[in-house]
Amino acid sequence: MILSLKTFAPSKLLAPYVTAIWDYEDLTGSDNLMLSILPDTATYLCFLYADLLQTTHKGGVYTTRSGLAGFQSFRSDLGGLGKVSGVSARLTPWGLNVFRSGIVKDCAEKRVDCRDIFPRYSIEKIEDKLSNMRTAKERVQCVEDFLLAILNRDNEDLLIQKACRDLSASNGNYPIRMLARNLGLTERTFERRFLNHVGAAPKKYARVVRLRNTIFQRKALSTWADVACAVGYYDQSHMIHDFQELYGISPESLYPQIDVSQTIQFSGLLNLNQTA
Template sequence: MVNFGAPVRLAQAVAEQPIWTPYRSLVSGLRTSSTLGEHGGKVCGVEVILTPWMAFRLLGMPMHAIKEIAVPVPEILGTDGRVLEEQLTAAADWRARFALLDALLLRRCALGPTPAPQVIAAWTELSRQDGLVPLARLAQDAGWSARHLELRFREQIGLSPKKVARVFRLRRALPLVAALHPGSEIAATCGFYDQAHFNSEFKAMAGCTPSQFAVHRGLTVAVRPVDRLPGQLTSTLIPGLLKE
């Protein structure tokens, strides 16, 4: 993300005392917990959403180096990042900005490392099955040992297959929680051992209970949509942070 206005501030949703860090631009690795975001009421910028294995190719670095954190773009891309911030902010219109982004992404893609087809296939299967795929089957399909699959995932995805599966299970559960489905039903549908396991995992990853999330999501829908991906529930407005 490259922001053209005042910096946005981020903090970990699961922290007892959130520590807010301002960013003009950032690269965010994969996370197993939610992030709080705060701004002054208006955000203008560009966000590029990449599959983790494509981020591995474009950034040219092991993805586990940025797991669970956000890093300013220049710290990752160096001169490319500093120039990108300046050029995107100064560009005359959105067509010019997209052209600048396309040029940078295509150039870095051509120079970056090639992700393993086995990693792409395993990620795709985990996504398609909402995380409900045994690790042993993923390793067998890849023709690798479970340990080797985990190592390649950490390099090219950032998280282990087991942690990626946790994220996909939670992603599947979020719209069911927002729609007020019973916890026992969600647990069974999304691959949790039982409702207690689901509640524990949800709070550990989202920073709130399922019922609190449902309330926050209801406020979000009532005020304005904030989801960043079409067809996916990605965000809520949190009471206390909401400023009209």
Template sequence: MRFTTIQAQASLQNEVESFIIVENETELPYNVLPDTALVLGFQYKGRLSLISDNKSIPLSASGITGLQNKVRVFRNLEPSGSVLVRFKPGGAAALFALPIHELFEQSIPLDAIISPHQIRIVEEQISEVQTDRERISIIENFLLSIKRKFDTDSLVSAAIQCINESAGNIRIGDLAKLLNSSSSPLEKRFRSVVGCSPKKYASIVRFRRVMTDDHKGLLPSERAYEAGYFDQAHFIKDFKRFTGQTPEHFFSSRSF
């Protein structure tokens, strides 16, 4: 598998975390764990399927995936190549007019929310060029063409920052008070821009903290403590929801 990360140009750096090139030469299932980023995907070679309830669901050549609450399993059905656009938290709201929480736990074809004609042109263009830089340039131009005038929600931006800085260890009521707001309007605005509730976002941030390489070599219980889990039962419940496995089984089967 080839996995290459490239930073976005300056005009997209407020919205896009990075572009990721993924190529597989053999048929291969792989797991994608919950993360704080919405992902836009363009297939320029081969096809992907989502494995759900032991069924293989073919995915569109271009699609968008919202925030997830559990592990998802994908399989490339032949040698494949993809360009993934990893958005910053809240970044997708500057490009897509729909409330971002409507994408929660969804993977939908991009032509369901953008002109199919426009999507076909992008798909044709990226399949005709040969280099990563050329493909990313095409996608960057596409993103700039759909970027809309968008006033950043300062309340949501501050909430994201607070949750990230606390590594997800903050009560939403305390967060609202800290930001001179109340829980209800904060949650509504947060969901619309980020794609899930502040509480769910915080739980994903804390889970990702457990997975960080900073904790390499630690026992699962030690990882949990370092990430702010002080209740082992709560940690195991969250971990099984996000990965489908117990912490012990997950880490014993991987080189962490």
């Protein structure tokens, strides 16, 4: 269990773009746990006010204080360089564009310093404020105030929001050509708009959704072969291939940690070393 993690629902105005806000005073704990984020279609904005966070993703190592984690289709591993304290906003798949337009595609599969995408002084001001606040509620409100100040709803794309919801509702099994047609778009136009607002092609998004769904199906089904069939894989070997490529671990090795996790249901955050 990640003891210091407190979860808050976003305010009504932010709710269409932010699914949750977390406050943590010591994310990795005194043992400096290595935590992982499994791909889950979200984007994360993290505002840290103590020590630095180190992230390993696709062979790259990123060391940041306040940073942005764009759409990811591969597992990331997190470690602290001391005490990691801060507030993170978990954005909807389409959420980033209303806070900072034109960067979504370039931030995918990366960790970006917030100072490179927002005015440097504004990020330093937030970090300074957070370090002097005594309660989680105050810190979360501070981050909400920042997000509300930069929110621009003119940059949202309602068709792409619907597409994301439809792909998620189908557990990633909605044919892309049919989805584009039902939205009144050519497949090429749909893919371009989706990439610009989400940071990934629709097929990649669907792949992440389908694989994430498998980890919650295992408890109800007796075998992994049954799970593969239920979630829409051609066969079990294709499912295992996705586990190894995107999560970097086999289904049998991952599931025990999923089963006892208290954070995976509302996030991609997981302690892979946790046992029951």
